[in-house]
Amino acid sequence: MRESRLWFWHILTAVVILFLLGLHMGIMHMGTLVQALGLGSTHPTASAEVFERSRQFFFMITYIALLGTALFHGLYGFRSILCELSLSKTLQKAIGRLCTAAGFALFLYGTYVAVRVFQMKGV
């Protein structure tokens, strides 16, 4: 894909992540604020709550979306930083391929987890 298009996706994913990760961080870190608004609890990583969320369709979808956008945005950013180091074209290509492969592998694994936990019964 053309570099300008990849860069555009980097910017676009930033905007999407802003909302998805904003929600995730709100739930995980702003315990007291979230509770003051009557939305959640102060123990977001307690097992019962984690599985309660994971088994909702809404969270499964937002996790998969966050997984994809954050992996692209983060790995593309990482690749940009490395490519600034006056590397040879061959090395730049290899880094690009490695990031793409790692991104797809992690996306598949994370999606598998999100879907499997969503389908779990009796937890």
Place this chain on the structure above:
Amino acid sequence: MQHRYKNNLGLWGWLGGGRYGADRYAYALHRLSGLGILAYFLMHIFVTGTRVDGPEAWESAMHFFENPLFRLGEFLVFLAFLYHAVNGIRLVLVELGLLVGKPGLPSYPYSHSVIRQRPVLVVAMVITAVLVLFAGADFLFLTK
């Protein structure tokens, strides 16, 4: 052979502001926070992956991370997120050309886009500071 500009200036080449001032430090911090979040996120995918093996596996993973060092680490990731997000919104506006301003004659006193964008940087930093203070209070005093 393809011409390559030698720009390996070492760590200071990355972190130093040089004559570029505040915007350049904001950029260095954006880069640092981005890399920090990425490192955490890559591990996070595997840690949250333990959910697949059921509540016991999740609890034992959480038990492992239940110490002040990891708690602090997670809080730092949260701070990195706050900074990266607010400064990121500013960067998106800058990079899409929305804060460059109208072209005009170069008459004295000279103005340029960095100066015209400066107030947005200040506003972004103030917003980040307020969020960081709130998050700090939440972390230190309010959440168990």
